[in-house]
Amino acid sequence: MASIKLATWNINSVRLRADLVGQFLTAYSPDVLCLQETKVPDALFPGEVFTGLGYVHQAINGQKGYHGVAILSRLPFRKTAALSFCGKDDTRHVSAVLEAGLQLHNFYVPAGGDTPDRSVNPKFGQKLDFIGRMTRWAEKLDRPTLIVGDFNVAPLDCDVYDHKALLKVVSHTPVEIETLGLFKDAHGWVDLGREFIPAPDRNYTWWSYRAFWRDKDQGRRLDHMWASPDLAGHAKGHRCVEETRRWEQPSDHVPVVTEFTF
């Protein structure tokens, strides 16, 4: 029986934290790692660090300063692609088809700015539109598909430390949760994080750099792995690697890992 271990991690600058990525790859040995917020143009991507660890297959889509995504893999790709949604080429997607036929899509959904009102904050509108565009994109999928990444939405009450307070905070507002829910239901995506760690258990993937929030465990579940219905049953193990949040000069997000058997 074949087994594939896939991981996703918002790294918040892959150049600054290339060694941390290497530490994670060595310690947890995923076959594939999807990164978000690489913050580096493709020509400057530190690929050799990961090639040296056996991750010789790399699909990257980055730009200067902001956003940026990458897929590092020990398994060969049949094909790779990068999508631009909403008329903006802002490096929020990269995908790869693995030899097993698994379609892997890595997303960095817009954060959405400060004010949850698209009439005064265009970034919030862009976020909702991006998720709407994902919904239409998913209509065409007809293969076993895994979507991973930083969705920048904590959908369930128990995905934040204080549901009532955060209803007004971008990442947990009702309209974001509704929009993400429409996307989820349209394809029947299975939220693997909650398959393996059911509500209402604590299951955070992000903690602010601000010490007060971190020390009080005021986290949110923003990073996700969603499987299409035909793939979800193959998921056999799942975890968040909270340890990395305590590493020196860490990302504010932690890796999420799922193992599949076929």
Added chain:
DNA sequence: ATGGCTGGTAGAACCAGA
């Protein structure tokens, strides 16, 4: 309950994250 850190681009204070 809170944005009071952090990174990148600059080459000093911004913007952005969420």
